[in-house]
Amino acid sequence: MIFQSIEYLIFLVCVLALYFWLPRRGQNAFLVAASCVFYGWVHPWYLILIGITTIFDWVCARGMEDSRTAARRKAFFITSITVNFAILGVFKYLGFFVSSTAAALSSIGVMASPWVLHIALPAGISFFTFQSVSYAVDVYRGRTRACRSLLDYATFVTFFPQLVAGPIERAHHMLPQYAQPREVRLEGIRTGFVLLLWGLLQKVAIADSAALIADKVFALGDASFPVLWGGVLAFGVQIYADFSGYTDMARGSARLLGIDLCRNFDHPYLAQSPGEFWRRWHISLSSWFRDYVYIPLGGSRRGEWRTARNLIITFFLSGLWHGAAWNYVVWGGYHGVLVALWPSLAARVALLNGKGGAAGVALRVGITFVLMHFGWLMFREHSLAMLARHLTLNPLAASAAEWRTGAALAAEALLYGVPLLVVLPLLQRLGGLIQMGDQRLQSWRWTLLQAGAATACLCGIVSLRCAVGSDFIYFQF
Amino acid sequence: MRPSVPLQRPVLQLLVVIILPLAVTALACRGWNIPRGEVKRDRDAFDPPLIARELRQEQTEWVLIGNSMLGSRIADERKLAEAAGMRVKLIEKGGSQSATWFLMLKQIVIASGVKPRCVTVFFRHTDLTWADLRTSGIQAESIAQMDGPAQPEWREVIGDGGGPALVTAVESGLKRVFPSNYLNFEAREWMQTRSLRLTRIGTHANAGERREELNERFSLAHLRHDLGGDIAMAGGAKSDGAGGDDNEEEEEDASYDFGPKTFDPSPRASFLPHMVKLAADNGIKLHFHRVKRRPRGASLQSEWLKRYITDLGSWLEKNGCAFTDETGDSSIDRSMYADGDHLSTDAAVQERYRRSFLERVMPVLGAAAVTAEN
Numbered sequence: 132m133i134f135q136s137i138e139y140l141i142f143l144v145c146v147l148a149l150y151f152w153l154p155r156r157g158q159n160a161f162l163v164a165a166s167c168v169f170y171g172w173v174h175p176w177y178l179i180l181i182g183i184t185t186i187f188d189w190v191c192a193r194g195m196e197d198s199r200t201a202a203r204r205k206a207f208f209i210t211s212i213t214v215n216f217a218i219l220g221v222f223k224y225l226g227f228f229v230s231s232t233a234a235a236l237s238s239i240g241v242m243a244s245p246w247v248l249h250i251a252l253p254a255g256i257s258f259f260t261f262q263s264v265s266y267a268v269d270v271y272r273g274r275t276r277a278c279r280s281l282l283d284y285a286t287f288v289t290f291f292p293q294l295v296a297g298p299i300e301r302a303h304h305m306l307p308q309y310a311q312p313r314e315v316r317l318e319g320i321r322t323g324f325v326l327l328l329w330g331l332l333q334k335v336a337i338a339d340s341a342a343l344i345a346d347k348v349f350a351l352g353d354a355s356f357p358v359l360w361g362g363v364l365a366f367g368v369q370i371y372a373d374f375s376g377y378t379d380m381a382r383g384s385a386r387l388l389g390i391d392l393c394r395n396f397d398h399p400y401l402a403q404s405p406g407e408f409w410r411r412w413h414i415s416l417s418s419w420f421r422d423y424v425y426i427p428l429g430g431s432r433r434g435e436w437r438t439a440r441n442l443i444i445t446f447f448l449s450g451l452w453h454g455a456a457w458n459y460v461v462w463g464g465y466h467g468v469l470v471a472l473w474p475s476l477a478a479r480v481a482l483l484n485g486k487g488g489a490a491g492v493a494l495r496v497g498i499t500f501v502l503m504h505f506g507w508l509m510f511r512e513h514s515l516a517m518l519a520r521h522l523t524l525n526p527l528a529a530s531a532a533e534w535r536t537g538a539a540l541a542a543e544a545l546l547y548g549v550p551l552l553v554v555l556p557l558l559q560r561l562g563g564l565i566q567m568g569d570q571r572l573q574s575w576r577w578t579l580l581q582a583g584a585a586t587a588c589l590c591g592i593v594s595l596r597c598a599v600g601s602d603f604i605y606f607q608f
Numbered sequence: 609m610r611p612s613v614p615l616q617r618p619v620l621q622l623l624v625v626i627i628l629p630l631a632v633t634a635l636a637c638r639g640w641n642i643p644r645g646e647v648k649r650d651r652d653a654f655d656p657p658l659i660a661r662e663l664r665q666e667q668t669e670w671v672l673i674g675n676s677m678l679g680s681r682i683a684d685e686r687k688l689a690e691a692a693g694m695r696v697k698l699i700e701k702g703g704s705q706s707a708t709w710f711l712m713l714k715q716i717v718i719a720s721g722v723k724p725r726c727v728t729v730f731f732r733h734t735d736l737t738w739a740d741l742r743t744s745g746i747q748a749e750s751i752a753q754m755d756g757p758a759q760p761e762w763r764e765v766i767g768d769g770g771g772p773a774l775v776t777a778v779e780s781g782l783k784r785v786f787p788s789n790y791l792n793f794e795a796r797e798w799m800q801t802r803s804l805r806l807t808r809i810g811t812h813a814n815a816g817e818r819r820e821e822l823n824e825r826f827s828l829a830h831l832r833h834d835l836g837g838d839i840a841m842a843g844g845a846k847s848d849g850a851g852g853d854d855n856e857e858e859e860e861d862a863s864y865d866f867g868p869k870t871f872d873p874s875p876r877a878s879f880l881p882h883m884v885k886l887a888a889d890n891g892i893k894l895h896f897h898r899v900k901r902r903p904r905g906a907s908l909q910s911e912w913l914k915r916y917i918t919d920l921g922s923w924l925e926k927n928g929c930a931f932t933d934e935t936g937d938s939s940i941d942r943s944m945y946a947d948g949d950h951l952s953t954d955a956a957v958q959e960r961y962r963r964s965f966l967e968r969v970m971p972v973l974g975a976a977a978v979t980a981e982n
Contacts, residue, residue: 137775137782317618321625328629340796352832358825517832531810536825539818543803578621585629590636593788594795 132172134380135334142169147387155312159286162388169291170254177253180218181289187214188263189284192270196277208271212264219260222252227455255295257452259288261419266302268423275302283309292384296377298395298415305390313389318572325581326383328588332595333376333551339597340547341369344540349511356524357537359508365544366511367504371400372551374413398556400503403485403495404477405469408503416452420445435475443467453510458518462509469502550591634785641791643749654701654750656712660720662697668722669694670973673712674730676702677899680950681730681965683958691966692973694725701750705735705742710761710879711754718890726930726973727887728895732949734916736896737878738867739765748789761882764875827947869912871919884927895930895972896920897965901949903942930972939964 132139146165153161171178191211198204266287269275278284286309293300348354348362378395385392395414402408409417428441443464450463477483482491483498512518529537545552571577663671670692672678672685679700682688689696699712709729717727735741743751743766756762767776804818813821868877875881887894898917917933924931934940944961946952951961 137779141774141778317622321622324626340799347826350831351826353830532821532825535807535809535811535818536822538807538809539803539822542806543800546799546803573618573621575621578624581625582628585625586632589629589633593633593637593786594791595799596792597796598792 132169134377134384135331138172143384143387150388151313151315155310156282158313159280159282159309162291163282163285163289166286166289166291166294170289170294174253180222180253180256181259184215184218184260184263185285185288186281187211188267188288189278189281192267192277192284193279195267195270204271208267211267215260215264215267219256222256224451224455231457258297258299259294261299261416261452262301263288265299265419265423269302275306278302278306290385290390292381292388292390293392296374296381297413298378298381298393299419300393300415304393308390316389319386319389321572321578321581323383323386325585325588326379326386328383328585328592330376330379330381330383332588332591333372333379335597336591336595337547337551338369338372338376340595341365341372341544343597344544345369345511348540354521354524355529355533355537356526357529357534358540359521359524359537360504361537361540361544363504363508363511364541367400367507368544368548368551370507370510371396372548375551400500400552401496401556402499402503403492404483404499405466405473405502408499409466409470416449420449424448439471442471446470456513457515458509458513461515461518462506465506465509469506547595630785637786637788637791641787641789643790644794654753656716656750656754659697659699660716663717663720663722663724666695666697668697669725670696671699671717671724671727672696672730673699673709673717673727675700675704676950677732678730680946680953681899681961683953687958688962688966691962692970694973697724703742703747704750705747706731706737706739706879707741707743707756707762707766708747708750708754710883711751711756711759713883714759714761714886715754717892718886723891726893726895728897728969728972729883730897730899732899732901734867734869734913736920737871737880739878741867761875761879765877765879765882824947869916871916871923873923884924884929888928893930893972894928895932895969896924897969898931898933898935899949900934900937900940902945930969932968932972934964934968937964937968 132142142165146161150158150161167178170181188211191207191214194207195204195211198207266275270277278287283306287300287302287305288294290305342365344365345362348358348365351358351362354362375396378392382392382394393415397411397414399408399412402411425441425445428444429437430441431438444467446463446467447460448463450459450461450466453459453463473483481487482494485491487494508521509518512521572581662668670689672682672688678698679702682698685696685698699716701708701712704712709731713727713729717724729736743756751757757766800819801815804815804822808818811818872878873881875885884894917935921931921933940961944951944957951957
């Protein structure tokens with residue numbers, strides 16, 4: 132089931148109508164049942180997989196906590212991690228590795244007939260696997276108590292708003308919320324409603340419209356420099372609006388149910404360095420890699436070279452997390468190198484190091500924006516041969532007509548992106564508009580502001596929605 | 609609930625945040641959802657009652673139905689009428705597809721009371737059995753003009769909205785509360801026009817000319833050879849392409865990936881069986897003509913498409929319809945094409961095409977005349 136469908140609207144209304152009448156355990160049981168309906172709507176067999184991993188991880192976590200010896204504790208931990216990554220590996224990466232190996236062998240003259248599994252990739256497998264792994268690691272390290280209730284743990288893994296495309300939550304943030312009964316909070320319903328509409332606007336009006344432009348450009352076999360970059364810019368708008376829109380709809384839905392999900396985006400295109408971009412983009416994934424890969428590798432504790440190595444490994448794995456394809460690997464590596472090199476560059480160039488006032492900020496934001504879009508080119512272009520071609524394009528060789536076309540594509544994408552790239556950052560000061568627990572929400576002034584925001588979102592949805600809907604990009608991960 | 613805040617206030621605030629935006633948006637939709645510009649022109653240009661009246665006045669003998677594939681091949685119906693020696697009427701609407709063609713047959717030709725000798729339907733690729741292709745957007749206008757969704761055949765093929773009853777009811781309820789088809793079209797047009805105006809680099813071309821320039825840039829000739837296809841079908845632009853070897857047949861087209869891959873004659877699958885039945889019930893000879901797409905040469909016609917066309921042809925003949933196919937006709941070469949699969953409206957090209965078309969369909973018309981006399 133997808134958020135921007137009538138089915139989801141009906142589903143959510145039905146869930147809300149029953150949910151608050153139930154006691155705490157009933158609420159959790161109902162959420163698990165509703166999540167099964169949501170997740171198994173198209174492919175009911177997905178439920179078997181998530182059911183197995185949920186029970187397995189719950190048993191292993193309890194085993195870890197109840198173990199009397201360190202060896203036994205470690206055995207439970209390794210079993211849990213191995214099973215999670217084995218499932219992810221089989222469903223997401225096996226076909227890629229088999230076909231890549233066969234291609235590599237054939238390039239040196241060894242003809243292998245690849246036994247490639249064509250397994251359907253269950254939606255959201257990377258998300259719920261990472262969430263489960265973080266739970267296992269946290270319990271093993273003693274940062275989180277193992278959840279004694281299978282029902283509460285199943286609610287944590289399967290909670291439908293964040294099941295398919297995150298945010299990747301942590302047990303210490305979510306389990307305490309499921310341990311409490313949820314009551315009707317009118318303030319939560321208000322902010323949830325506004326968030327839902329804002330997310331829907333981002334998806335159906337901004338992301339889908341930008342997708343039309345990007346898809347057209349990446350279908351060209353002879354894109355010139357300006358046309359290509361018009362398309363890359365459109366993709367930059369698309370992927371941000373698409374994923375941020377999904378996250379806001381997830382957070383809005385959760386808030387209606389009295390659950391608070393973490394923030395996943397913080398105006399990433401206003402970042403002043405690649406490192407800052409990753410602290411603002413897909414925050415839950417970045418922090419997952421920081422906590423469970425980068426820091427265990429040694430983080431920044433062992434000198435510049437080791438730090439750079441750790442960053443490159445972390446981003447390489449992050450690239451692979453996004454998809455079983457070489458372009459994602461290249462993209463991850465690119466960001467690793469960028470984040471690793473930036474501090475030494477900034478140490479040499481004052482303007483990159485927080486100097487220069489407003490002009491310096493604008494310059495750093497501009498440079499980071501361009502670098503990130505260079506990354507999006509690698510992310511969006513699935514053909515390495517075409518990517519190589521794109522990288523050799525000469526801007527001076529393009530005609531005026533090509534520049535006009537490229538500029539028109541970029542302008543249209545940016546026009547659609549105005550609410551996301553300009554209006555929202557300006558409204559950041561009005562954070563209380565959608566922040567839970569803000570005392571200002573009780574005033575009429577803020578109520579009217581919320582009503583105004585909801586009206587603007589609704590008007591934007593009805594007038595600018597794109598007739599051609601596209602899937603959420605992050606569903607494929 | 610905080611005790612210092614009266615209970616009524618949070619409830620009122622909730623209502624303000626939910627009800628006010630819904631009400632304002634619904635009112636805005638009602639105020640601004642008016643056909644303008646291209647939508648209005650398109651609506652005004654296609655006038656089913658007027659066409660039906662003309663059919664009656666002229667006592668048309670041969671009706672040709674189709675989209676721009678027909679319009680670009682038979683640019684002048686009078687010349688076709690002279691060459692064929694009968695009264696001819698084209699019911700052509702750019703971008704229309706099988707749902708609209710079915711309605712043209714039912715709501716214009718048959719509703720007019722005229723009994724033409726033959727009705728010819730021009731189609732491309734698998735359009736004839738792709739029931740829901742282009743039933744929304746700007747095409748929804750002409751479909752509504754012909755009362756499409758109210759037809760029992762429509763409900764059988766498309767359904768009331770394509771989903772379970774509750775989903776359909778909610779969807780149609782939302783459409784009633786927030787009518788926004790024109791508003792949506794206008795707003796999106798405005799966005800594109802604005803972006804074109806903002807980027808007039810070294811040109812005085814207006815937005816319309818710039819749009820043409822854009823369409824040409826994204827035409828088939830520029831697409832990756834492994835993609836092909838009319839991406840405009842999904843994207844709403846008006847593109848098509850060029851290039852390749854005249855001797856090659858039609859290549860695989862990615863834009864048809866979502867269309868039918870096998871021929872299904874069941875009345876729930878497409879409007880075709882309903883057209884055939886309607887024509888038979890009203891004693892009209894129905895003829896389907898498959899147009900040759902622009903020769904591109906990258907690959908041969910796929911196996912599934914060949915099988916589809918063979919099955920379609922046999923089924924049509926079995927059901928008393930005529931079927932002609934110009935796909936393999938080497939006399940229709942690439943030089944005759946203007947953009948995409950459209951033929952040039954140049955007089956010489958039109959003359960060449962008319963001759964070859966009449967040669968192909970005259971036996972059908974002859975047989976239709978005999979049937980009509982009997």
